[in-house]
Structure formats: structure tokens, C-alpha cells
Amino acid sequence: MGRLGGGLDAARARVRGEVRPAVREALSLTAADTxxxxxxxxxxxxxxxxxxxxxxxxxxxxxxxxxxxxxxxxxxxxxxxxxxxxxxxxxxxxxxxxxxxxxxxxxxxxxxxxxxxxxxxxxxxxxxxxxxxxxxxxxxxxxxxxxxxxxxxxxxxxTGLPEAVRVDAAFESLHHLVSAGAHGEAGALGTRLCRVLHAMGRWTTERALCLRLLEWSEPGTEAEAFAHRQLGLIARDRGDMKKGREHLERALAVSTAADDPLGIAHAEHQLGSIEIEQGDHRVAHARYDRARTTFRALGRDRDAAAALYQLSMLNADGGRPAEARAGFTEAQQVFTRLEDHGSVSSCHRSLAYLAEDAGDLDAAMAHCRSALALCTATGDTAQAEELRNHIGTLYVLTGNYEAAHAEFDAALRSAVARDAPEEVARSHQHLGVCARHMGALDIAEEHTRTALELNRELDRVAAQAQCLKILAELARLRGRPLDGLAYARRALVLLGRTDDTAHRPDTHLTIGDCLRDLGRPVEARRYYTHGLTDARTTRTTEHARTALAALDATGSGPADQRIGAGPLTT
Known part of the structure; x- marks a missing residue:
């Protein structure tokens, strides 16, 4: 009977390389099992x-x-x-x-x-x-x-336990529920776990869980719609807008067939984010407006405030900062009343972006610090990392590169500790930009290549394009505009695969800079014009106008005369 203890003696013998005792213990255990x-x-x-x-x-x-x-x-x-x-x-x-x-x-x-x-x-x-x-x-x-x-x-x-312990326990619970044949209960628990994983940035794990949720859920149910909504969000956040739209439209179809107004509103709300990424703000506004109306009718104040937040984002992108600021402030008041600290933090971040665009970097930093304090108090590590990266970017804009490096490095260490590869890649990219500003081009390239490899492993196509654009700018600074042109064109091809419109203008400008350095001003002008036409930020617009003005001033432009490196976005 003593041989049924789990083969501990056999395991110890095997680890020590004592083969004969290990075999003897294993044989004894096998005989005892009978x-x-x-x-x-x-x-x-x-x-x-x-x-x-x-x-x-x-x-x-x-x-x-x-x-x-x-x-x-x-x-x-x-x-x-x-x-x-x-x-x-x-x-x-x-x-x-x-x-x-x-x-x-x-x-x-x-x-x-x-x-x-x-x-x-x-x-x-x-x-x-x-x-x-x-x-x-x-x-x-x-x-x-x-x-x-x-x-x-x-x-x-x-919630008092560490996040990693809670997640491991949830997966154990799912195993036991499935073993007991309780697929409905497993689906309900999986839904809760998905939200935690998404907030942690563990999208690969969340995606695998969502695929299992689809196996457990009955066709045409809210459980099926939820799984498709989460898969859509993961695809969107990884830059795959086509796949994101497919999942979200499937979720909308399921909820519509089930006559589920809440599910319809959630799908409309999330499809709005796809429309924004693809540059169709009019359709996005209509989706968010319909979602907000439904949420308010159902008494879902928090969801209605979330829709207002997105409408305010559209106002900000549309050059209506006053309306955007009013919307963010109203939404923040609702989130504060409901003690939704994560959403309060998001409002602070958006207000920080508005202040940054207005040139008020002190106000932007104050909003970021307020948001970071909330995240620290609530233990929201993922949001804290994003905020540290934002604070680091503000330091870059003020020329305080050492402080920026400290923030980016803290975010990287945190992301590594919680095994969040998406955030690890993002922090490496930020550190690369910071190193470039400090003149450490070798270190900048090392960080950027690390981010690029991680994004390839994660299949984050848009993020790969951003890294390639930065490598193009670094190559140009090293006097290798032909290499830079190759990187930037690869970036543009990748962006074309994702329907991402936000990063195309800067990529066009980088291609124009490389062509200008190569003595091809006619082609450079064409790309500068594309960048100016599609520009979505003041910084991009100024870069394009400056580049075009320089071409006008120099005529054909000598090959060795460079226009500034342009904005290195993070």
C-alpha cells in the first residue's frame, strides 16, 4: 500500500540519475495499482x-x-x-x-x-x-x-489575492467544471475570466479561452455573442481590423437574431472602434450614438457614459476640443459616482491628450499623474504601465530624456514581471525612441528590433509597421536612406493589410524624407502630399508643410541636403 503514494521515491531517484531504483519503484507502483x-x-x-x-x-x-x-x-x-x-x-x-x-x-x-x-x-x-x-x-x-x-x-x-493567483485558480475551476460536464457554468466563469485577462493584456491566453467558450456555448446565445465580441476586440487591439470586424459583426448578427438590445448595443459600441481605426468617423458616430441611446433606455449609466466617452474621442479627432473636453468631463463624473476608477483614469488620460495637443504639457502631466495614482491605488498594473509610457512620452516632448527613460524602463520591468508580451513590446519601442533622442542609435535600434520580433510573434501587424517606420528613420539618420526607404515601404505594405489609417500619414512622410535624401524630389513631393492630405495630427501637418516648403525653396534639391528626421512617434 505504501507504493501508492505517487511514486515520489521513483521521481527522486530519476532526478538523481539512479535508474535502477527508479525502475524498481515504478514497477512496484504499477503492481500496486492493480x-x-x-x-x-x-x-x-x-x-x-x-x-x-x-x-x-x-x-x-x-x-x-x-x-x-x-x-x-x-x-x-x-x-x-x-x-x-x-x-x-x-x-x-x-x-x-x-x-x-x-x-x-x-x-x-x-x-x-x-x-x-x-x-x-x-x-x-x-x-x-x-x-x-x-x-x-x-x-x-x-x-x-x-x-x-x-x-x-x-x-x-x-480580489484580495494576487491577480496571477486568481487567474490560475479560475483556470483550475474551469477544468473542474468541464470535467463535471457543467459547460454552462464554465461559460459563465470564462466570461468573467476573459474580462480580467483582457485588462491584464494577456490577449493570447484570452483568445484561446474565447475559442473554448465558443465550444461550450449554445448557438445563438449571449455566450456566443460575448465570445465573438472579445475575439473582435483582441483582433482590433492587435491591428487586424478585418478579423476584428468579422467577429464583431458576427456578434451583432447573433444578438439581432436573439432580439437582445443590450447585446446589439455592445456590438455597435465595439464596431464603432473599428470604424474609427479605419477612418470612417461618420459611421462610428452613428454606432456610438445608437449604443448610447439604448444603454440609457436600459438604465445602463456606466455603458452610456462609455459611449459618451467614445463620442468625445471622435470630437477630439474631429478638431472639436471644447466639445470633447465637455464630454470627457461629463463621462468622468458618472464614472466617479459609480466608483469605476479604471474609467475615471481613462478620462484623465484623454484629457491629458487634449492638453498635450493644446501645448499645455503641465496640465497633461497632472492628468497622467492623477490617473497613475488611481491605478496604483486599485492595483491596475496594466493601466499603470500605459500611463508610465504616456508620462515618458511627455518627458520626451519636454526634452527630459533621462526622466522619460526611467518611466519607460519601469513600465518594461512591470510588463516583464506580469508576462504581458504586448506591453513588453510597446515599452521596448518607447525605449528605442528615447534612445534615439539621446543620440544612442545602436541602443535605439536594438530596442526597436526587439519590439519588432515580439510583435511578429504576437501577429501584431500594425505594431510591426510602426517598428519598421522607426527603423527607417534610424537608418536615415545613419546616412542609409536606401535602407530606410526599404523599411518604410514594408511598413506601408503592412498597414495596407490592416486597414489602419492612423499611422499611414507619418509613414508617407518617412518615405518622402528617404526619397528626398536619395535625390528624388518629384517622388518625395508625392509622398509628402499624401502625408499632408491624410494628416490627423498637428505635428504631422507641420512636418509635411515644412518638407514641401523646403522642396519649393531648393528646387530639385541636392541629394545630400536633408530635411529633419520628422516626428518619431511612440
Whole structure:
């Protein structure tokens, strides 16, 4: 019976390279497994139930995960109801539970497997033994999976725990729910988890979960629409507007067929962001306006304020800063009343952009600092990283490159610590721009190439294009305009694949700069004109006009006379 303890001796021997003892232990365990049914029959019902409930956990857990009383004052009470038929662990008092745990550990069926953060004993059952228990007593395994799902979902719901611990617990709960055949409950939990993952920037993990949600959901339900909405947002945030639109339009079709006004409004709201990225502000305005009307009719104040926020973004992009500022302020008041600190922070950021465009960098910095304080207080690490990058950009604009580098570096370290590759790539890109301004072109190129490789791995096409444009500008500064032209043209091709219109004007200007350096002023003028026509920021407009004026002043323009490097966007 002692050989059923999970093969710990075999594992230790294998790690030490002691092959013969490892084989001997494995053979002993295999032989003992053939007697497992007889051994289980020798256990009293409460002890057998205890073992079944422990066996379904895939990682070491405290006794509170599979007992009613929690053993040794465990960190979380189990299901207090327990089994009340005299055969479950629920009726055992604490002393009886500890005795049974020690007895199972002594027999080798249950193993003490380390200590928790609070010093609580952790327990595990070897996977071989657990799998055999599942096969021999499937009805007991079903009950055990449901209890394990409730325990791990409780961990996920505890917002006082670290985010990574909560996410791991949620995935364990999903495993147990699916094992118990509770796909509806798994879908509901998966929906909650998706929102957490999206806020953390863990889009690859979220995408995989959304695909599973589609497998679990019934066709034509809100669960299906939600999964498509999230997949659409992920594709949008990665620059794939075509795929984003496909998913969001599918979500809209599902909600429309189900006559679900709330689902329709959510899909309209999110499709509005696709329209903005593709430059169709008129359609975007109509979508947001319809969504806001529906949200207000349904009493969804928070969602209505979110739609107002997006309408204000359109006003800002349309050159109506006063209307935009009023909208952001009104939305911020609603978010403040509802204690939605993340959205309050977003309003601060947008107000900061307005102040930045108006040349009031002090006001912009104040808004960013207020937003960062909120994120720090609420533990919103992902938003804090974005804000640090924004603050760093403001420092770049004021010429304080050392302070900018400190902010970008802090954001990078945070993103690495929480394993957020999208944010890691973004911070490397910012550090590259900062290094360029400090004259460290080698370091700038290293950071930018790192960002480019990460974006390729993540299939972030628009972000790849931005990195290529920066590499083009760096090549030009090194006196290699032909290399710069190649980089910039590749960037333009990638942007053409994504329907991204926001970054095309600056890319046109970079191509124009390279052509100007190569002594091809006629072609350069054409690209400068494209950049001026499509310009969406004051900075881009000024760059294009300055470049065209320089061409006019110099005629054909000598090949070695350069116009400034242009705005290195971050």
C-alpha cells in the first residue's frame, strides 16, 4: 500500500540519475495499482470520500480544498454542507479529519506536498493514482470535481489575492467544471475570466479561452455573442481590423437574431472602434450614438457614459476640443459616482491628450499623474504601465530624456514581471525612441528590433509597421536612406493589410524624407502630399508643410541636403 503514494521515491531517484531504483519503484507502483480497487474497499466511507475529493486537484492544495472543516485552520473553509448521509467527509470533526489525513499519508495514498504562504500543509495525490480513482469511481469523481470547482472559483472571486493567483485558480475551476460536464457554468466563469485577462493584456491566453467558450456555448446565445465580441476586440487591439470586424459583426448578427438590445448595443459600441481605426468617423458616430441611446433606455449609466466617452474621442479627432473636453468631463463624473476608477483614469488620460495637443504639457502631466495614482491605488498594473509610457512620452516632448527613460524602463520591468508580451513590446519601442533622442542609435535600434520580433510573434501587424517606420528613420539618420526607404515601404505594405489609417500619414512622410535624401524630389513631393492630405495630427501637418516648403525653396534639391528626421512617434 505504501507504493501508492505517487511514486515520489521513483521521481527522486530519476532526478538523481539512479535508474535502477527508479525502475524498481515504478514497477512496484504499477503492481500496486492493480490492487487499488481492493485497497479502496478496505477504507471506511468518509476516508474514501476524502481521498476522492483530494485526487481531482491537479496541484498541491490545503486540506480546506477537499474537507468541510479545513484541517489545521486552513486558509479557506470548504463546502460546509458536506455529505449528510453518514458516508461523506462533511460530518467529520476537525480531529477526525486530521487523523484520516495522517492515515492516508502514512499509507502513501495521500502525500504532504510542501507548505502554503501561511505555513498551511499542502496535499496531493499522484496523477497515476488519481486517474485510476477517477476510472473506478466516476460518480465520486463527478461530485469531487464540482466541489473543487467551487473552491477554486472562491479563490478567483477573492480580489484580495494576487491577480496571477486568481487567474490560475479560475483556470483550475474551469477544468473542474468541464470535467463535471457543467459547460454552462464554465461559460459563465470564462466570461468573467476573459474580462480580467483582457485588462491584464494577456490577449493570447484570452483568445484561446474565447475559442473554448465558443465550444461550450449554445448557438445563438449571449455566450456566443460575448465570445465573438472579445475575439473582435483582441483582433482590433492587435491591428487586424478585418478579423476584428468579422467577429464583431458576427456578434451583432447573433444578438439581432436573439432580439437582445443590450447585446446589439455592445456590438455597435465595439464596431464603432473599428470604424474609427479605419477612418470612417461618420459611421462610428452613428454606432456610438445608437449604443448610447439604448444603454440609457436600459438604465445602463456606466455603458452610456462609455459611449459618451467614445463620442468625445471622435470630437477630439474631429478638431472639436471644447466639445470633447465637455464630454470627457461629463463621462468622468458618472464614472466617479459609480466608483469605476479604471474609467475615471481613462478620462484623465484623454484629457491629458487634449492638453498635450493644446501645448499645455503641465496640465497633461497632472492628468497622467492623477490617473497613475488611481491605478496604483486599485492595483491596475496594466493601466499603470500605459500611463508610465504616456508620462515618458511627455518627458520626451519636454526634452527630459533621462526622466522619460526611467518611466519607460519601469513600465518594461512591470510588463516583464506580469508576462504581458504586448506591453513588453510597446515599452521596448518607447525605449528605442528615447534612445534615439539621446543620440544612442545602436541602443535605439536594438530596442526597436526587439519590439519588432515580439510583435511578429504576437501577429501584431500594425505594431510591426510602426517598428519598421522607426527603423527607417534610424537608418536615415545613419546616412542609409536606401535602407530606410526599404523599411518604410514594408511598413506601408503592412498597414495596407490592416486597414489602419492612423499611422499611414507619418509613414508617407518617412518615405518622402528617404526619397528626398536619395535625390528624388518629384517622388518625395508625392509622398509628402499624401502625408499632408491624410494628416490627423498637428505635428504631422507641420512636418509635411515644412518638407514641401523646403522642396519649393531648393528646387530639385541636392541629394545630400536633408530635411529633419520628422516626428518619431511612440
Amino acid at each position: 490492487l487499488l480497487d481492493d485497497l479502496l474497499s478496505a477504507l471506511d466511507p468518509p476516508t474514501r470520500t476524502l481521498l476522492h475529493r483530494a485526487a481531482v486537484h491537479r496541484t498541491p492544495v490545503p486540506a480546506s480544498a477537499f474537507t468541510a472543516d479545513g484541517d489545521e485552520g486552513g486558509d479557506r473553509g470548504g463546502d460546509s454542507g458536506g455529505d449528510r448521509d453518514g458516508h461523506g467527509a462533511g460530518e467529520m470533526d476537525g480531529e477526525a479529519t486530521r487523523e484520516r489525513l495522517d492515515a492516508l499519508a502514512g499509507s502513501g495514498l495521500l502525500a504532504e506536498d510542501g507548505k502554503g504562504p501561511a505555513g498551511t500543509r499542502l496535499w496531493s495525490v499522484h496523477r497515476w493514482t488519481a486517474g485510476e480513482l477517477d476510472r473506478l469511481r466516476p460518480e465520486a469523481a463527478l461530485d469531487a470535481h464540482r466541489r473543487a470547482a467551487a473552491y477554486t472559483e472562491g479563490l478567483f472571486s477573492d
